[in-house]
Amino acid sequence: MDINALVVSSLKKNHALACPIWTVENAAKYAASSADLPDHQQVSEEMLGLMTSLNHEGLTRADLCATPCGKGALSTLLRAVADDLVDVVGEGSLHYVELGPEPIKTSALINRLLEHGKPLLHYTAVDINAASYEVMRDAVEPLLASPQGFRYLATDFRDLSRHHIECGQDVTLITMLGFQEGNELPDSIGQIIRRVGGTRTYVLSEMQLSSPEGDQHIHRFYQHDCMSRFSDLVGLKLGFEKTGDHQVVISEIEHDDDRYRVAVTLLPVNSGGDEGYLLTNVCLKYTREQFIRVRQNYGGCRVIGEYCSGDGSVLYQLAEYCAHDRVAS
16 A cells, blocks of 8 residues: 555544545656646746745754754754765765755755865756756756766656666765655655665655654644645646645554654645545654664665754754665664
8 A cells, every 4th residue: 555545544544534535646746847738847846946945944044943042953953964974975986866856955965065175076866856957957066076977867766776876986875855755655765775775875864753742843844835835736736626725634654563653734625526635745754763763674774873953853864775784773
């Protein structure tokens, strides 16, 4: 059963939603190519703009995810990640491979590496939404040692293999920023990591954590104007008639004998006279312990760095892919 089916089952069973719930595969929300209709292309471009806006806010607001006294903001975390990456890369050449590229956090990380004297020779963006091509080229290409180091693969992550990103590098860094890992079940992400992993491969991912203190931070994020507009755009792209504002539900699913919290956004819609909801976004919210376990058990990695925000709501995880070694529990 895929993640959408698990979520729909949970909504009907645990939240008494008896009306129709329409779903769309995650890749289909973002897919954009030159063959798209003009209005679909504009939708894909606006979706990218919304995520860019969220990331810009995340790195410029000194209070976001920080403690009341201002410690542990997201921008501080990202600097700490980059500083540790300097030691990980050492004297080797780095290939930065970004799954779901966005310009804000990526530029911040690369600039921090450059400040430490680590020139970036290769950068590859992997995105099914080809609308991000020019944005990423303009943001990243000037930071590379050579313009030839910039590559863009307009493809689904699940079709990616090691040979697509092999270019003689000493170190490979795979990044998944912006909570996007939560859009897939853990075994799906694990399969991607195992297909692209190789010698000296590291995985950097960002997760909004589930917290025993409550779900207020999750509700705040998904009630943001950008996320509300994102739901509207998904409905527009799929041709649904919107009948109300999007709603945020925190539910639970069971998968491989574990239970995961999941944030769900629902857009009230009409389709052919039927009233119901369009499932516009699904995002797993691991606990810190689950995040470690998922990376070990599904991705064949060992976690070597954790960088948690001051309020405990967001975690950057750095893991090393262990190609042939047994991963310690």
